[in-house]
Amino acid sequence: MQPYRPQKKRIAFVPAVSLPITTNERVPKMFLALSMYYDVCPIAPSKFNRIVYDQGLNKFLRYFFFVIDEFLLFFATLRAFRSNRIDLVFAENSYFAMASAFAARIRGKPSVWDNHGNVKLYSEAMGKSRLFSTVNILMEKYLHRIVSKIFIVSKTDFDEYARLGFSMDKFEIIPICADTETMDRNATSKEKAREILGVPSDAIVVLFFGTLSYEPNMEAVNFIVEVLSKKVEKEFPSVVFYIAGGGAKLENLPENVKHLGFVPFDPDLCLWLQASDICIAPLWRGVGVLTKVVDMLSAGKPTILTQIATSGMPELEHEVNCLVGRDKISFLNEFLRLLADDALRDKIGTEGRRLIDKRYSWKVVGEQVHYIVDSLIAKSQ
Helix, strand or coil: CCCCCCCCCCCEEEEECCCCCCCCCCCHHHHHHHHCCEEEEEEECCCCCHCCCCCCCCCHHHHHHHHHHHHHHHHHHHHHHHHHHCCCECCCCCCCHHHHHHHHHHHCCEEEEECCCHHHHHHHCCCCCHHHHHHHHHHHHHHHHHHHHHECCCCCHHHHHHEEEEEHHHHHCCCCCECCCHHHCCCHHHHHHHHHHCCCCCCEEEECCCCCCCCHHHHHHHHHHHHHHHHHHHHHEEEEHHHHHHHHCCCCCCCCCEEEECCCCCHHHHHHHHHCCCCEECCCCCCCCCCCHHHHCEEEEECEEEEEHHHHCCCCCEEEEEEEEHHHHHHHHHHHHHHHCHHHHHHHHHHHHHHHHHHHEEEHHHHHHHHHHHHHHEEEE
């Protein structure tokens, strides 16, 4: 007689993610975290979804296809309920959640909306119109009514939703996390990493990474090229800036700035982090917790960041686990200071990794996600 093995609960995950996973972004890592505990049924958006998010197209055309895309996603979720035994719908961002959570509501099943950032704060940071902000807040208030739980990434987002008049009983703070297991699996000495990557052993390697189609990341690149690289050229001639990220081609770079193009997280970006001396995140716009920052800290690297990062991660402390540049001049001064102080590099690098292990690791947060999802499924049965 075969021993009884309880069947795994099944979750519909929207949208489907590409496999194998080559980044440490929140969506694919959340997919993997859920897959540890549940049978995950990915639901792909329609073929029109690409048009909806293409910023180069006419916005009215994009709005038209947005409506079509939402209807198609709604019916795709309903089909998933018919063909699979779905216990819960897990949707990334508000646009995917609006259609799929409504389908879950019709079927009497719970749903989770994984919110990547407060829309009002995002609109202000990115210079969006008041109309954009108002329409999206109204949509999110509708979503708040129909979903079972809302994951947000920071206390800053939590407080802003409270100010906007949302009832806070459905909100859970689930921060963006580091994949410390993958980082540790790829851990090696700085010397070995440089040998593998072909980096000069006597260089001071400064690393920045991020998708270059994202405007704040390109602003950071321009700051590196126009300010940091020029300032250190004579005083610290061994400094080389390495920029990892696809989405744009960087041309006419100075000799001490190298563009690596897209670099997959496992193992390549992990190696670049091991090979680096300093990591920087000079972002002046944005909201929430920055994936690049948790990755930099998880590698134990001394990191200089801006107040954008500290607003999403309140545990970040200047001169304790990072250095904070309040503005561009301050950022430059902190960078020059770190270049000249090996002891400070060691201290904040070690403390940065300690913070990740305590608060921002998937090892820790994955258990919290599992508990919440299990509770929602149990209540619905």
